[in-house]
Amino acid sequence: MMLEDKVTGFIEDLSSSRPVPGGGGASAAVGAFAAALGMMVANLTIGKKRYADVEEEVKERLKRLETLRDELIMLTDKDAEAFEPLSKAYGLPKETEEEKVRKDKIMEEALYEASLVPLKIMETLLKAADDLKFLGEKGSRIAVSDIGVGILFAQAALEGASLNVFINTKLMKNRERAEELNQKADVLIREGQALKAEIYGDVLEKIR
Amino acid sequence: MMLEDKVTGFIEDLSSSRPVPGGGGASAAVGAFAAALGMMVANLTIGKKRYADVEEEVKERLKRLETLRDELIMLTDKDAEAFEPLSKAYGLPKETEEEKVRKDKIMEEALYEASLVPLKIMETLLKAADDLKFLGEKGSRIAVSDIGVGILFAQAALEGASLNVFINTKLMKNRERAEELNQKADVLIREGQALKAEIYGDVLEKIR
Numbered sequence: 001m002m003l004e005d006k007v008t009g010f011i012e013d014l015s016s017s018r019p020v021p022g023g024g025g026a027s028a029a030v031g032a033f034a035a036a037l038g039m040m041v042a043n044l045t046i047g048k049k050r051y052a053d054v055e056e057e058v059k060e061r062l063k064r065l066e067t068l069r070d071e072l073i074m075l076t077d078k079d080a081e082a083f084e085p086l087s088k089a090y091g092l093p094k095e096t097e098e099e100k101v102r103k104d105k106i107m108e109e110a111l112y113e114a115s116l117v118p119l120k121i122m123e124t125l126l127k128a129a130d131d132l133k134f135l136g137e138k139g140s141r142i143a144v145s146d147i148g149v150g151i152l153f154a155q156a157a158l159e160g161a162s163l164n165v166f167i168n169t170k171l172m173k174n175r176e177r178a179e180e181l182n183q184k185a186d187v188l189i190r191e192g193q194a195l196k197a198e199i200y201g202d203v204l205e206k207i208r
Numbered sequence: 209m210m211l212e213d214k215v216t217g218f219i220e221d222l223s224s225s226r227p228v229p230g231g232g233g234a235s236a237a238v239g240a241f242a243a244a245l246g247m248m249v250a251n252l253t254i255g256k257k258r259y260a261d262v263e264e265e266v267k268e269r270l271k272r273l274e275t276l277r278d279e280l281i282m283l284t285d286k287d288a289e290a291f292e293p294l295s296k297a298y299g300l301p302k303e304t305e306e307e308k309v310r311k312d313k314i315m316e317e318a319l320y321e322a323s324l325v326p327l328k329i330m331e332t333l334l335k336a337a338d339d340l341k342f343l344g345e346k347g348s349r350i351a352v353s354d355i356g357v358g359i360l361f362a363q364a365a366l367e368g369a370s371l372n373v374f375i376n377t378k379l380m381k382n383r384e385r386a387e388e389l390n391q392k393a394d395v396l397i398r399e400g401q402a403l404k405a406e407i408y409g410d411v412l413e414k415i416r
Contacts, residue, residue, distance in 0.1 A: 006218040007240065017252045026361070030241060032215065033238060036223040039224075040223055069219065069223065073215065145371040148371045152365075152367050153234070153364055156238075160361065164357075
């Protein structure tokens with residue numbers, strides 16, 4: 001089977017005008033690629049004499065990354081599921097005052113719930129970035145470029161997910177709750193950016 | 209079929225210690241995600257009254273992005289194919305002087321060829337970024353976050369592919385030819401960064 005066959009189904013869905021998968025689900029998928037690249041480097045390190053002294057920790061990182069990768073794959077679908085109630089809420093009638101109040105309340109809750117999934121994606125990616133950092137420092141040197149690609153993907157996915165926090169919080173009426181979510185996202189972006197700059201700088205130094 | 213099933217095969221392959229797919233092929237795949245997100249925004253724009261005056265150009269951009277997307281999917285496999293002769297070259301004997309000369313020559317050519325695929329990935333992504341720019345400016349506003357995610361992916365994939373230029377050129381003996389490839393990659397990185405900063409800044413302004 002050609003490699004391309006394995007991604008084509010998802011990419012076809014992404015290209016269509018259907019609301020899911022969109023940027024949120026795609027961010028989770030790219031995040032899973034990042035974790036997978038870390039796993040690849042761990043797998044290339046384990047069993048090599050030269051890296052015997054770090055083998056135990058590499059094995060732990062591999063296990064952690066596998067869990068994070070599978071969470072990110074799962075979050076691709078969670079993102080689609082969270083969109084459903086939001087989509088339904090948009091369609092509710094608002095003819096009478098009573099209907100309007102009800103719609104607002106349901107919308108508000110659906111927007112909040114739809115923000116939580118991309119926040120979870122961001123948190124999961126920050127954990128994966130920490131594993132990439134370790135593997136970039138201690139893992140097999142022959143695969144250091146894959147750590148570089150991994151951290152590029154992780155931060156792009158983290159920031160991509162943040163946009164899906166912001167589009168939902170922007171529509172929330174409860175501004176206090178919205179700002180709380182935005183601030184959480186901003187902290188995660190900054191932490192990710194700092195980690196990325198460190199890891200990527202280190203990779204470039206080794207490669208160029 | 210759950211969305212996750214559609215990406216899992218590729219991600220499983222990526223996680224393993226097998227040399228392909230690695231960072232190069234994954235960059236092409238993430239690049240295809242970027243083009244697909246642009247197509248999604250184009251598809252959400254076409255047929256809407258509000259965007260009737262740009263419909264013809266949006267349709268052209270959609271067609272262009274489809275071609276670029278399919279090229280990137282194809283390049284996922286091309287990257288794997290280019291690795292094969294390189295892998296074989298590494299395994300050649302170098303006992304006698306004659307064998308050494310022959311191995312060096314074959315290695316040099318395989319390294320050169322293996323650099324061309326990621327360069328092609330980078331060029332293709334820069335074209336896709338231009339389409340994302342247009343769609344971010346003129347396309348449906350309800351999907352502007354997807355343009356943001358798309359350009360994050362495009363630039364991460366472009367820089368990810370560049371690492372696979374650099375790891376190959378680093379080993380080339382013909383430094384002049386190696387530097388030529390590196391300079392091409394550097395120009396593409398800078399052009400991509402400038403486009404990304406512009407497009408992403410514009411998206412953030414609309415979203416936040």
